Amino acid sequence: MNKVIFLDRDGVINKKLENDYVKSVFEFEILESVKETLQKLKELGYLLIVITNQQGIGKGIMSEKDLESIHNYMLKELPEIDDIFYCPHLNGTCNCRKPENKMLLDAKEKWNIDFNKSWMIGDSESDIICGKSVGCKTIFICGDLNHSIGDFTCKNIYCCVDYLTNTEIKI
Numbered sequence: 001m002n003k004v005i006f007l008d009r010d011g012v013i014n015k016k017l018e019n020d021y022v023k024s025v026f027e028f029e030i031l032e033s034v035k036e037t038l039q040k041l042k043e044l045g046y047l048l049i050v051i052t053n054q055q056g057i058g059k060g061i062m063s064e065k066d067l068e069s070i071h072n073y074m075l076k077e078l079p080e081i082d083d084i085f086y087c088p089h090l091n092g093t094c095n096c097r098k099p100e101n102k103m104l105l106d107a108k109e110k111w112n113i114d115f116n117k118s119w120m121i122g123d124s125e126s127d128i129i130c131g132k133s134v135g136c137k138t139i140f141i142c143g144d145l146n147h148s149i150g151d152f153t154c155k156n157i158y159c160c161v162d163y164l165t166n167t168e169i170k171i
Contacts (some may be wrong), residue, residue: 001114002047005164006104006131007081008122009052012141012157013074016123021056023066025073033158038080040161047111050074050084051103051120051130057088064088083107098122099129104136121160125149139163 010016015029022028038048056062071084085103087096096102104120107113120131123141128150131138139160140150147153152163 001112001117003045003117004047004049004107004111004113004119005041006049006051006107006118006120006136007157008098008120008124008127008141009050009074011123012121013050013078021054021061022070023056023062025069028070028073030074030077031156033156035078035080037158037161038078041164042080044164046119046164047082047113048080049082049107049111050086051098051107051127052084052086053097053126054086054088055090055097058090058093083111098124099126099133101130101133104130104134108134119164121157 007013010022013030013034014022015031017027041048054067057064057067067086075081085107087094087103089097091097115135118136119139120127120136121139121141122128128138128140138150140147140153141156142153143155145153145155154160
């Protein structure tokens, strides 16, 4: 069985737009040190799977074709990413939108994943709830390191490598 790092997209991999959605490649800005971090996570033997809510599609603000262009660009720039699962639905209209865990269960079926050896890294409570609901360990990305909704809290994705390296033997 595979071990995976599940990654939220906006706010973890790319800059999150406040009160807006990333609707085009031109608005998609990869955060500092993300590429290097993903390379280190791959060296630790993890699959890297993006799990992202994209209700801008459900709201009609962007199309699935727009999202496909963004994700194709992301995969070109970050080839370390193995797969992407997304929910295009509005809040409360499906069972795949985080904090629901259908995207993780779909990934498990496709990639033969051991959730007990896997992690969810996200910047929202729904990311953490989603990961914990299937038995993943969690890392909450937050500027306030005293915030404790995840198993660990880091200020950015780069800081997560230390936790993952130090816990690798214990998993």
